[in-house]
Amino acid sequence: LAAVSTITLTAASSVAQASDCDPGEMVIKFSHVVAATGHPKGDAATKLAERVNKEMNGKACMEVFPNSTLFDDDKVLEALLLGDVQLAAPSLSKFEAYTLKYRLYDLPFLFKDLDAVERFTTSDAGKDLLKMMEPNGYTGLGYWSSGLKQFSANKPLMVPSDADGLKFRIQTSDVAEAMIEAMGGSAQKLAFKEVYGALQTGVVDGQENTWSNIYTQKFFEVQDGITETNHQLLAYLLVTSTEWLKGLDPEFRDQFLKLCEEATHDANAAVAATEAKNRQNIIDAGGKVRELTAEQRQQWVDVMKPVWSKFEGDIGKDLIDAAVAANN
Numbered sequence: 491l492a493a494v495s496t497i498t499l500t501a502a503s504s505v506a507q508a509s510d511c512d513p514g515e516m517v518i519k520f521s522h523v524v525a526a527t528g529h530p531k532g533d534a535a536t537k538l539a540e541r542v543n544k545e546m547n548g549k550a551c552m553e554v555f556p557n558s559t560l561f562d563d564d565k566v567l568e569a570l571l572l573g574d575v576q577l578a579a580p581s582l583s584k585f586e587a588y589t590l591k592y593r594l595y596d597l598p599f600l601f602k603d604l605d606a607v608e609r610f611t612t613s614d615a616g617k618d619l620l621k622m623m624e625p626n627g628y629t630g631l632g633y634w635s636s637g638l639k640q641f642s643a644n645k646p647l648m649v650p651s652d653a654d655g656l657k658f659r660i661q662t663s664d665v666a667e668a669m670i671e672a673m674g675g676s677a678q679k680l681a682f683k684e685v686y687g688a689l690q691t692g693v694v695d696g697q698e699n700t701w702s703n704i705y706t707q708k709f710f711e712v713q714d715g716i717t718e719t720n721h722q723l724l725a726y727l728l729v730t731s732t733e734w735l736k737g738l739d740p741e742f743r744d745q746f747l748k749l750c751e752e753a754t755h756d757a758n759a760a761v762a763a764t765e766a767k768n769r770q771n772i773i774d775a776g777g778k779v780r781e782l783t784a785e786q787r788q789q790w791v792d793v794m795k796p797v798w799s800k801f802e803g804d805i806g807k808d809l810i811d812a813a814v815a816a817n818n
């Protein structure tokens with residue numbers, strides 16, 4: 491219920507921001523699905539808007555619509571091509587309809603930490619993957635990491651067999667589906683905004699997400715506890731429409747792209763601290779966080795890692811090897 495009042499407030503504040511745009515300014519709408527503040531993506535979007543509105547004042551006006559108030563991730567990519575929004579940052583798992591290469595980022599236990607993610611995404615192989623959406627009319631402006639995922643459920647999960655027979659909400663990702671099935675669970679693809687209600691009413695038993703999403707969406711309140719598995723990356727593609735970008739005045743475009751680049755850098759530099767803070771926020775709010783012994787963690791790795799081979803053909807072995815090498 492608290493989530494409902496947040497949504498109402500944020501919707502109102504987006505309207506207020508819209509009325510702040512001066513006539514003649516190019517309106518740049520950024521739609522996303524997470525909390526407006528205290529979340530890596532929410533904070534990064536807000537900061538980018540602040541800079542655009544200050545440094546491009548008179549030329550551009552950015553409005554941010556958080557919390558799925560404008561579009562959910564299914565619709566936002568269409569909305570970009572229709573010109574209803576100009577920026578979005580859906581998770582890489584949500585690009586399945588456009589490219590299978592991003593399945594790489596969903597492979598369980600691929601990256602050991604966020605530094606490894608940064609090393610890979612800034613490498614030539616990582617940067618090449620930004621271009622995967624170009625044939626579909628999208629330009630990838632950068633990766634925004636959001637953290638590693640943890641499992642939660644309505645009962646304690648210490649080893650994979652504890653998940654036997656449970657139903658987990660997943661993003662629209664076939665890799666995640668295979669991973670949950672390998673654990674003996676079943677997977678249900680649901681939009682992010684449906685997750686709290688689905689957990690609360692028992693439509694699903696558990697879910698997997700970052701500390702920031704688990705805290706800001708209050709998932710921990712309707713779960714028995716969270717197990718610190720760090721099993722999979724959650725990262726976003728900051729994305730725009732190529733046609734819109736091409737249509738901009740070159741000087742305007744350069745300034746805007748520079749702000750996006752700096753926002754990307756700042757977002758990735760801040761993510762580890764925000765994640766650690768939200769992990770602690772969950773504990774402070776009475777949520778239960780369960781740590782794994784090395785031996786327990788190895789059981790999760792052993793059960794999930796075999797799904798890699800299933801997707802190797804879609805992704806390419808070279809790319810998987812390059813990502814693994816970023817761990818060293």
Ligand code: LMR
Binds near residue numbers: 523524636682703724
């Ligand atoms: C999810 O659907 O769980 C995430 O992609 C939400 C988000 O944007 O962090």
